[in-house]
Amino acid sequence: MTGLATERWGASGPRVVMVHGSLSSAATAFAEQKVLADRFQIIAPYRRGYSPSPRVERIDPDRDAQEIVELLGDGAHLLGTSMGGVVAMRAAALAPEKILSLTVIEPPAMPNGAGRPAADQLITALRGYFGAADTNDLETFAAGFLGVLGVDLQLPSPLPPALEEAIRNLTTERPWETGAPAEVLARTPFPKLVVTGGGTPGFEDVADALAETLPAKRVLFDGSPHAVQRIGQRFNDELIAHFESAS
Structure with missing residues (x-):
């Protein structure tokens, strides 16, 4: 099993794996999602390089994706925010048979938006x-x-x-190179959701491109922060509806 430290909330219901971004951590990124623990088993890992997980010299989204796959068990809803969204998409492409649904929040998958x-x-x-x-x-x-x-x-x-x-x-990341395997994901059957907050036009372009290619439901919570999940109930309601669409 992966050597990552994790937050775990909830003891019953479908498994949900939540992947944090660059300037956050498991506990802080998904504090507003703890309320879902009465319906889901939530696993929020600290990506490698983020204490208390092991340290690294350089962030590697592909290594992160492989470690996320190890947390999916027999099947899970997968969510990633910011760089965690890129990691989540790469993980979903590695093990699509284990994905119940995929949600990404403003992923910096910049190559996917190239040309816009x-x-x-x-x-x-x-x-x-x-x-x-x-x-x-x-x-x-x-x-x-x-x-x-x-x-x-x-x-x-x-x-x-x-x-x-x-x-x-x-400082070790290269977001202009961190594309997502959208064409691979386009061949998978599970529902996909792409969420943005309207603050960074470049991320809006990337999200639009991903929504077209995956294809995915596209939701804009205009005026929200980059970490849109932190707005709480409005996001959670959309997320639950997305999970339910998978069944």
């Missing part, structure tokens, strides 16, 4: 920023990264250890 104006602009901006930024100054790096995305989020200073670790992981 806002996605192309974001690809260029991300590549340029990661190439020029000082990755040793983590506070400045994170603030600049959020600025590229157009996300208005004030980070605490000094950085808490968990966030410092997350930003250090982020």
